[in-house]
Amino acid sequence: MSNAGVIFRREFAAYFNSPIAYIFIIVFLVLNCGLFMTPFFLAQLADMRDFFGNLPLFLIFFIPAVTMRLWAEDKRSGTFELLMTLPMKSSEVMLGKYFAAMAFYVVALLGTLPIPIMLAMLGKPDLGAVFGGYLGALLLGGLYMAVGIFTSGLLRDQISAFILGMLACFALFLVGVPAVSATIDGWVGGFGSFLQNAFGLMPHYQALQRGVLELGDLAYFLGLTAVFLVLNAVWLEGRKY
């Protein structure tokens, strides 16, 4: 098994070693499906627009709750020293942890699959939009997850890591909201638009949600995710000095 694979295996199992994992997944499913079902029955629309539309806000709470333990827990117990003296690169340890958290999120997402299956049986949903929506959910989650693992490293305490992660994700969300960027433009001319274009995630996410697959949107999510992972790796190396 690869080095990152060994870490992945342990971290993924760790999620399910505690009842919190199951609570997280149940909360994820109940809230998302509940939020989705209400308009679904009221408006009789055979699509998942509302479900995916809710995600950027909902994941701001959910993802940092998943990532908060990733480094903070190791730093609080003595295991951080164990991990950082294993004969593997710190970036391998980080990737193992990152993908374990992603796998946990994917398990939660898989739990929502009955929705599109039901839709397909009841009506004719736009499958392109459903596929685009899931891809967007994955990329969005991946970005928040990278932000979350980075902020988890900065702090020793899980709750602080959760709050910091939430604030960072919220900032990424906010700068992409037109009303916010317009306000910032009002303070410093053009700066709000710049932030929105460079970092704002909503335009990219909404494009995917419509089922439009463009390189620019993929590059945004993957690129910004990579930036936070690299920041995390730099922090891991820098901490020695």
Added chain:
Amino acid sequence: MIEVRDVTKRFGTTVALDGVSFRLDKGEILGFLGPNGAGKSTAMKIVTTFLAPDGGTVSVDGIDVLRNPLEVRSRIGYLPENHPLYVDMMVHEYLQFVGRARGLAGDELRRRLEWVVEACGLGSVFRKPINELSKGFRQRTGLAQALIHDPEVLILDEPTSGLDPLQIIGIRELIQGLARSKTIIFSTHILQEVSPVTDRVVIINGGRIVADGRIGELERAAMGRNRIFVAYRAPAAAAEAALRDLGGLHEVRPVAGRDGAARFEVRADFGQDVLAPLGRLGQSHGWDLLELQESPFSLEDTFIALTRQGAVPREVSHV
């Protein structure tokens, strides 16, 4: 095997290590001593590549810790001072995890697991969750983790802290058993633990090495002179005056003794025979000799003398 040269390490304004140097040959065991906050753990973290030194060089088996940390790590088994345990795992899961992370697999992993479980006495808790273990078993699980890949070098930060006397003996015997094949550094606060395991010690205080050598040499070097206890059945003042007249004694100090006994602690140069003159002194005055013994300084006395801030000038140290 381990070479630490002129290492400095600062945390903000705290100087944790200030020009630390020592070396250790293959197969040697080193007792690493020092009061709280002396810099023991910091030095060990640098040898294990967890921290980088601010200045100076460290190499393990000729490999520089900054240039090739992964090679260094693969040669080292490390027990950090805080238990490096995942309490949500069972003992066997945890040891398997560390084994795999250290590149073991299949039959080899199974053999090594069996070995460490036997060596560390973990048989009875092998399938228990770590958060249900007592402190002693946690410590042993940590030790097992450090041994799983059969490393050439062991760095053990207070391996016996918090253990009961029987468990301390168990760990000591384990270290003794490993001694033949491995190079070991262990830190401790309990000085009596050192001499049964090794006679090579390094004492560190305030981030500086204040002594490095064999226990016996250090005891003499640190205190400068031999210490003798003598007691006569005699009037205290007369005995003290007679001792001061005797010559060859550097210091005469009355100390508490049995009723009717005048008891003194005296100092003399090493190699100088003072026992015979002290015996004759009693005879010539008609005093019964109640006690006469050389009482070499213990590691404890040495430790206290060397680590009491400013008590001992640096020249005295054996560096």
